[in-house]
Amino acid sequence: MQRNAHTFYPILLVHGLFGFDKIGKFELFHDVRQALRNAGARVFVPHLSATHDNEVRGEQLLNQIERVLEGTGASKVNLIGHSQGALTARYAAAVAPHSVASVTSVSGPNHGSELADFLRKALTPGCLPEQVAETVVTLFADFLATLSDNQYQPQDAIAALNALTTEGVGAFNDKYPQGLPKTWGGKGREQVDGVRYYSWSGILQSNALAQQLNALDPFHAFCRALSGYFVTEGEQNDGMVGRFSSHLGTVIRSDYALDHLDTIGQPVGQLRTGVDPIELYVEHAGRLKNAGL
Template sequence: MQRNATTQFPILLVHGLFGFDRVGGLELFHGIKQALRLAGARVFIPYLSATHCNEARGEQLLAQMDRVLNDTGSARVNLIGHSQGALAARYAAAVAPDRVASVTSVSGPNHGSELADFLHKALTPGRLPGPVASRIATLFADFISLLGGQTQLPPAAVAALTALTTEGVGAFNDKYPQGLPKNWGESGPNRVNGVRYYSWSGTLPDAPGEGRQAMDPVHAFCRAFSEYFITEAGQNDGMVGRFSSHLGKVIRSDYPMDHMDTLTPGAGQARNGMDPTELYLRHAERLRKAGL
């Protein structure tokens, strides 16, 4: 079936923490950009700092938005942000709503991340029992090594975690509340200051599937990280809680996918019956039908 993703405004796919041009050996938004372009969309991937606060990354996004607008002659852009990229997109829309047609949060920590809370405590001496702090800190460092090939945890990564904690995002939300639901677990306003807001996310499947953790080490880390969720235990993707991801019109927040599956297809894609590329294509068609 021929797809039609010819949105009125260009689409910018905004990466999150630790993203740059590659994540875990795969290009950012692997296959997604090409599929959208084949369906008629104009797609760009702005490159933001891999580790920085939400506002700084938002300012970087604004500068790259302007270049896209100048190059395409378009008046506005559609922003689709994965993970912390959603917060950068929210910042850009709050500061310059006249240049943003829509913001879509994909697995975004819009109310903070319990994992970030726990990691922040683990990396602060005396906040957690030594063995517990050592275990989670080592797990996190190993995860960063897997993604970026670094042998130790970069100092900037520790600082960036503060911006993703419940407290850090709470302060961010006080300044930029557009699209947030009034009550926990609900949808937020669909439109604020002329900008449409959408979100979708996933939760870890009930069972990892035969051999999946061996085949997909990133998924194994997501399962390990999920143990540190309390409020949203069993309702998270390994890095972000289901209800913490809600923003604007919630398309769905329990796709059977881990945090990285919503960025690029993982080893468990066929078993889960979910294709992340298809979700992005459907959403581009949704934006087109909305005149965006």
């Protein structure tokens, strides 16, 4: 039976660091967008900088929200942001709550990422390693941008890294606290300034054998290797973001057996057994529909 996920407002899928909407025939959110459309939702993927800070990307998102509103005749949009895309969506909702019906954080570093903290410490500010890393990463982001058919967006790798550290996100949260929990690991207010806030995320299982076929996914191995740099949430992270750091608004669940890249429905995730990350988006669209959003 086909599920009805025809939300009242259009859905925008907001990508995170190194993300993109489309390169050639490959779409980052292809499976998610197709599943949502099959369920009746109107879905758009904005074109944002692959590397930049949250406010710059947020301003880009605001511009594209206006285009969607003009094109569809809708008065608001539902924002679903993956990883840094959650912070981008939060900025847009805080600045223009009249244009946003809901913000959903999927594996979003809403209190910063311990991995970003480690990388920031490893790159001495103003010294050669930082300059080399910035050049290489920015060139890579520019390369991704040249493959896209969309208008070029500026790139700034170090600004992106700084914006994802615990310190950087802490400063961001001081300005845009909407939906944040009052206590570590808790839930935030479901609605602020007329905007509904939700979140979900996953964690790595205790050992690779517990992942079954998922362990064959090279991206999963990459996430598991990165998880070693977590201290505070050493046993509770998805390889890039800590479980409790991801909490925002109504926490649907933060311990799905999914790594950071699984929650975007990346292609190799087809090896996955157990929870279907694509289905989580369809279920959430139904949740938004039932809430009148």
